[in-house]
Amino acid sequence: xxxxxxxxxxxxxxxxxxxxxxxxxxxxxxxKIHGLLGENGAGKSSLMNILSGIYQPEKGSIIYKGExxxxxxxxxxxxxxxxxxxxxxxxxxNFSIKDNLTLSKANIYVNDFEEAFKxxxxxxxxxxxxxxxxxxxxxxxxxxxxxxKLIFNNNKIMLLDEPTAVLTPHETNQLKISLDTLSKEDxxxxxxxxxxxxEIKEFTETIFVMKNGEMVAKxxxxxxxxxxxxxxxxxxxxxxxVVKKDNKKGEIKLTVENISLKSQDDGFNNLDDxxxxxxxxxxxxxxxxxxxGQVELANIISGIHPNFEGKVTIKGQDVSEKGVKxxxxxxLSYIPENRLGVGLAPGVxxxxxxxxxxxxxxxxxxxxxxxxxxxxxxxxxxxxSIKTDEPKAEIxxxxxxxxxxxxxxxxxxxxxxVIIAAQPTRGLDVSAVEALHExxxxxxxxxxxxxxxxxxxxxxxxxxxxxxVLYEGKIIKEFNINEANTNNVxxxxxxxxx
Amino acid sequence: xxxxxxxxxxxxxxxATFYSFLIGLIIAICIxxxxxxxxxxxxxxxxxxxxxxxxxxxxxxxxxxxxxIPLILAGLGISIMNSVKLWNIGAExxxxxxxxxxxxxxxxxxxxxxxxxxxILLISGFVGGSICILLPAITKVVFGxxxxxxxxxxxxxxxxxxxxxxxxxxxDPKSLNFPAAAYVGEEVYLPxxxxxxxxxxxxxxxxxxxxxxxKEKSVFGYEMRIAGGSAMTAIYAGINARQKAFFAMLIGGxxxxxxxxxxxxxxxxxxxxxxxxxxxxxxxxxxAITGMRPIGIFLVGCLFGALTIGGAVIQTIGVSSxxxxxxxxxxxxxxxxxxxFFTYQIKEVKDG
Numbered sequence: 020x021x022x023x024x025x026x027x028x029x030x031x032x033x034x035x036x037x038x039x040x041x042x043x044x045x046x047x048x049x050x051k052i053h054g055l056l057g058e059n060g061a062g063k064s065s066l067m068n069i070l071s072g073i074y075q076p077e078k079g080s081i082i083y084k085g086e087x088x089x090x091x092x093x094x095x096x097x098x099x100x101x102x103x104x105x106x107x108x109x110x111x112x113n114f115s116i117k118d119n120l121t122l123s124k125a126n127i128y129v130n131d132f133e134e135a136f137k138x139x140x141x142x143x144x145x146x147x148x149x150x151x152x153x154x155x156x157x158x159x160x161x162x163x164x165x166x167x168k169l170i171f172n173n174n175k176i177m178l179l180d181e182p183t184a185v186l187t188p189h190e191t192n193q194l195k196i197s198l199d200t201l202s203k204e205d206x207x208x209x210x211x212x213x214x215x216x217x218e219i220k221e222f223t224e225t226i227f228v229m230k231n232g233e234m235v236a237k238x239x240x241x242x243x244x245x246x247x248x249x250x251x252x253x254x255x256x257x258x259x260x261v262v263k264k265d266n267k268k269g270e271i272k273l274t275v276e277n278i279s280l281k282s283q284d285d286g287f288n289n290l291d292d293x294x295x296x297x298x299x300x301x302x303x304x305x306x307x308x309x310x311x312g313q314v315e316l317a318n319i320i321s322g323i324h325p326n327f328e329g330k331v332t333i334k335g336q337d338v339s340e341k342g343v344k345x346x347x348x349x350x351l352s353y354i355p356e357n358r359l360g361v362g363l364a365p366g367v368x369x370x371x372x373x374x375x376x377x378x379x380x381x382x383x384x385x386x387x388x389x390x391x392x393x394x395x396x397x398x399x400x401x402x403x404s405i406k407t408d409e410p411k412a413e414i415x416x417x418x419x420x421x422x423x424x425x426x427x428x429x430x431x432x433x434x435x436x437v438i439i440a441a442q443p444t445r446g447l448d449v450s451a452v453e454a455l456h457e458x459x460x461x462x463x464x465x466x467x468x469x470x471x472x473x474x475x476x477x478x479x480x481x482x483x484x485x486x487x488v489l490y491e492g493k494i495i496k497e498f499n500i501n502e503a504n505t506n507n508v509x510x511x512x513x514x515x516x517x
Numbered sequence: 518x519x520x521x522x523x524x525x526x527x528x529x530x531x532x533a534t535f536y537s538f539l540i541g542l543i544i545a546i547c548i549x550x551x552x553x554x555x556x557x558x559x560x561x562x563x564x565x566x567x568x569x570x571x572x573x574x575x576x577x578x579x580x581x582x583x584x585x586i587p588l589i590l591a592g593l594g595i596s597i598m599n600s601v602k603l604w605n606i607g608a609e610x611x612x613x614x615x616x617x618x619x620x621x622x623x624x625x626x627x628x629x630x631x632x633x634x635x636x637i638l639l640i641s642g643f644v645g646g647s648i649c650i651l652l653p654a655i656t657k658v659v660f661g662x663x664x665x666x667x668x669x670x671x672x673x674x675x676x677x678x679x680x681x682x683x684x685x686x687x688x689d690p691k692s693l694n695f696p697a698a699a700y701v702g703e704e705v706y707l708p709x710x711x712x713x714x715x716x717x718x719x720x721x722x723x724x725x726x727x728x729x730x731x732k733e734k735s736v737f738g739y740e741m742r743i744a745g746g747s748a749m750t751a752i753y754a755g756i757n758a759r760q761k762a763f764f765a766m767l768i769g770g771x772x773x774x775x776x777x778x779x780x781x782x783x784x785x786x787x788x789x790x791x792x793x794x795x796x797x798x799x800x801x802x803x804x805a806i807t808g809m810r811p812i813g814i815f816l817v818g819c820l821f822g823a824l825t826i827g828g829a830v831i832q833t834i835g836v837s838s839x840x841x842x843x844x845x846x847x848x849x850x851x852x853x854x855x856x857x858f859f860t861y862q863i864k865e866v867k868d869g
Binding site: 343364367 | 602610735737738743745747751752754826
């Protein structure tokens with residue numbers, strides 16, 4: 020077997036209370052393309068940041084060509100030839116391509132820039148002239164420049180953090196060809212990070228899998244590993260549902276017909292002909308890796324996003340043309356994915372935030388009754404056991420769990436008939452998750468029609484009656500909960516349909 | 518190993534703001550004393566003279582409060598705009614346009630009932646201030662142009678307009694070449710309450726209560742707070758964030774415009790470049806020191822009015838009036854710095 024070029028041993032790293040990396044081992048072979056697979060938050064980016072010297076591990080060692088490295092910082096990592104392309108580009112927008120490529124003092128192509136640029140432009144099939152400003156390039160072209168920057172800085176180990184996340188399928192294919200060439204002809208060692216199964220199989224030679232900050236599989240040969248095994252490794256075994264699902268389902272409360280959204284340059288993902296309906300007493304789970312249109316779908320149903328094609332019907336009424344308030348009047352509640360920033364306003368007091376949904380009921384004409392607001396907050400505190408001692412304190416002084424309880428309590432106390440809940444338990448500890456799940460189940464038993472958007476398969480399997488998988492803005496598969504398992508749902512989430 | 522971090526306190530209460538203001542004032546007086554000592558003046562005698570001549574008699578006290586009126590009104594306008602997290606640097610221009618609007622209406626309309634006339638003129642002042650901020654408000658709401666820049670730049674335009682008017686079309690031939698418009702008639706003078714105190718001060722009290730109510734106790738104030746906290750939360754709640762910002766700006770500008778109207782009708786009685794002596798800028802200091810609290814703006818406005826009068830009178834004993842401005846500015850710096858210590862606390866965190 021090949022010699023290990025770079026090795027990370029027993030790496031530990033935590034951020035506050037969160038253990039991002041827990042005793043992680045990782046190693047790279049010269050000239051190979053390595054895949055690093057894992058869900059969002061599994062620790063992939065943290066590990067890469069440690070290898071490129073941006074983060075310092077709390078424990079563990081990094082070994083380069085058999086030599087243990089003392090403290091690694093970005094400069095010393097650069098000297099070892101380790102370079103990283105981050106998910107957010109680090110290019111200077113109003114500099115030319117050439118200036119960006121030759122910016123670093125590590126740049127090796129000083130006199131022969133033209134030649135080198137020509138050679139790599141061909142490898143990357145880049146059409147732009149090197150005088151072009153970065154701001155004039157497309158996202159895909161910027162990505163190419165980022166990778167070329169590593170080459171020009173003489174980085175032999177290239178860490179690419181989700182490089183395909185921003186690319187079109189065509190650009191993804193191009194990238195695959197370029198990376199193959201680089202690893203074969205230039206003997207570049209490449210780490211390719213993704214959570215897409217299809218890509219990891221196509222791009223890489225060997226696969227590492229991370230889950231919850233641990234390296235759960237090392238050095239699996241890509242050719243021989245099965246999709247199903249990778250999904251199980253990435254998602255883990257699902258604990259069996261203990262929630263009874265035999266409650267009575269009623270009439271249809273929410274119908275969505277032919278919803279489409281054209282993706283523009285405003286940062287929204289597209290949606291393609293979405294059709295679904297939810298009955299009273301039913302929880303419809305929406306599975307999918309985030310960024311596949313979930314936020315847009317939820318915003319369209321709740322009335323936040325007004326420009327779309329298709330029809331939304333709540334309790335038999337067509338609300339496609341109606342605003343947020345009109346939909347709230349039909350007793351719709353929306354628990355947005357972005358807790359602080361959308362659901363709750365940062366910099367504003369707990370008291371003010373507690374009445375965002377119902378502040379009108381605390382008003383007499385233009386007058387807003389502070390007493391009524393305080394009573395309402397106290398009711399929420401009591402009903403949902405929220406821990407806070409100072410209602411006038413800023414909202415961000417609450418813990419994440421209490422913030423979410425306040426948000427969900429506020430949205431659920433009116434006993435809504437239709438609920439859109441997006442990532443309701445993300446980032447919360449186990450006890451808070453349990454409490455919030457109980458709230459959702461109670462609502463279901465009270466006859467609410469609930470749409471549960473989540474990336475957490477445990478949660479979806481536990482709570483939902485049916486499951487839709489959203490991939491690149493399309494519903495690519497629908498499951499009855501009894502026939503859903505980690506494998507078939509995981510595969511669908513990765514865009515693979517059997 | 519233990520680390521110490523600065524962490525933000527959960528609540529910054531009114532008392533903490535008051536303490537930080539006091540500390541700022543003490544720092545300012547100390548610095549002022551040093552400057553006086555350098556000039557071979559006895560700080561104690563200078564300050565006691567300032568005190569005596571600014572609040573020591575009915576006349577001096579009422580002069581001080583008169584000076585406070587534009588500071589308070591413009592400060593309240595700034596505070597209302599700050600509810601949506603917008604800064605009004607244009608109060609100075611709004612004061613001028615308020616006064617110009619009053620004069621424009623005065624020359625073109627004649628109403629024989631003088632209280633009704635005064636009321637109409639005051640409203641014109643308010644509307645003038647709103648018109649002054651209209652362009653910044655539209656560009657902010659429609660295109661997202663930074664209001665700090667646009668309101669600041671509007672000041673130069675309005676002051677330019679004032680200079681043009683008082684040197685050109687409105688120039689009073691009887692003013693002996695002094696660039697000023699003609700005096701308004703005595704029938705529209707704001708009556709005095711006692712001493713020299715203008716009844717504008719009552720309007721000021723009324724508007725302070727109004728601003729407090731609007732900000733803290735009304736639905737509109739609530740919607741402004743949410744819109745100021747997060748535009749996305751506002752959209753989510755069905756609140757039109759842009760509309761709130763727009764109206765907050767118009768109201769804020771109107772408050773300053775009203776200050777200009779009162780200044781014209783009770784103090785200068787004619788439009789000239791002396792309508793405002795930097796009131797719009799000092800009002801920013803007043804509003805910032807109090808953490809945008811209307812009641813605080815009222816109190817600090819009164820104090821700053823007294824400081825301005827005190828600063829003016831000590832010139833008679835050969836001390837520069839700038840000492841008052843130095844005290845105002847250092848109070849702000851001192852208060853903002855000490856606010857930091859009331860807002861944050863040092864916490865010990867254990868490693869790992």
